[in-house]
Amino acid sequence: MSDLNTILWKVEKISDIILNVSLLSPSEKDQYDSFKIAKRKNEFLASRILAKKFISDSISCNFSDVEIKNDKDRKPYAVVNKKLLFYISLSHREEYVGVAFRGDMMPYIGIDIELFEKKNKEYLTDFMSSSELDNSDEEIIRIWAMKEAFLKMIGRGLSVSARDIEFNNDDILYKGEAKLLLSLFKICKINYEVINKDNYLVALCYNGG
Missing domain, CATH: 3.90.470.20 (4'-phosphopantetheinyl transferase domain)
Structure with missing residues (x-):
């Protein structure tokens, strides 16, 4: 993890992430099920698990309290305890997935x-x-x-x-x-x-x- 002017980010290999579908919320599971290609399903699952784990570790909350959703423009955001909301950014390429968000909770991060x-x-x-x-x-x-x-x-x-x-x-x-x-x-x-x-x-x- 790095902290660049309150920018928190993490990149991990997909092979180092435990890909357990049961770790998704019901709405996340619906998104996961909508993908037909196995590679795309794994990328989605890995990025959500990484994001939920990284956010829960960073702000000291339970993993299960974090849910990743998308707004109307498909920009992802995190809901914590169903009320705390801030935007995040996700990326995946071949064997890596990454997540970033701002420590000050501002929305502009990519x-x-x-x-x-x-x-x-x-x-x-x-x-x-x-x-x-x-x-x-x-x-x-x-x-x-x-x-x-x-x-x-x-x-x-x-x-x-x-x-x-x-x-x-x-x-x-x-x-x-x-x-x-x-x-x-x-x-x-x-x-x-x-x-x-x-x-x-x-x-x-x-x-x-």
């Missing part, structure tokens, strides 16, 4: 996990600018992870295009719907943290500071 692998630049043209794609494979993955973390932080799903956030060396340009939402939410400063873990990269995005 986490993304990416595997270091060669990306198809032609596919990425819908999501990245030509200048962003004119980078090394490692830097492209770093940019991609930060974009994903930002989109999770802003929490409006596919209504915001990844091209509305552009990374150019140390400069970050917000435009279109991303810029409008930052103004609407009165978000003036955005922080990014990027951490290497084995052959993976973890990106965090949060406001404040």
Whole structure:
């Protein structure tokens, strides 16, 4: 676990998590049952168990008191004892799952996990600018992870295009719907943290500071 300006996060291997469906609440179990592919079911189960365990350990409550739900934009949030509510962020990629939330309970937090692998630049043209794609494979993955973390932080799903956030060396340009939402939410400063873990990269995005 790390504490970055009240940002709490944890990433674990799925193989290190006890995947017990009985640890889910009834509504979580309904979501789990809605998935047809075994890999997707395991990712969902692992991310919920990790989140519930991490939250219960962090705020000193019972595991069974924590329930993970989604709002209308599919942004996950935690209900504790059926009344304490705060937003979280979840990510999964191959063998890892991750969770992040803010110690101050503010909603603007995003986490993304990416595997270091060669990306198809032609596919990425819908999501990245030509200048962003004119980078090394490692830097492209770093940019991609930060974009994903930002989109999770802003929490409006596919209504915001990844091209509305552009990374150019140390400069970050917000435009279109991303810029409008930052103004609407009165978000003036955005922080990014990027951490290497084995052959993976973890990106965090949060406001404040």
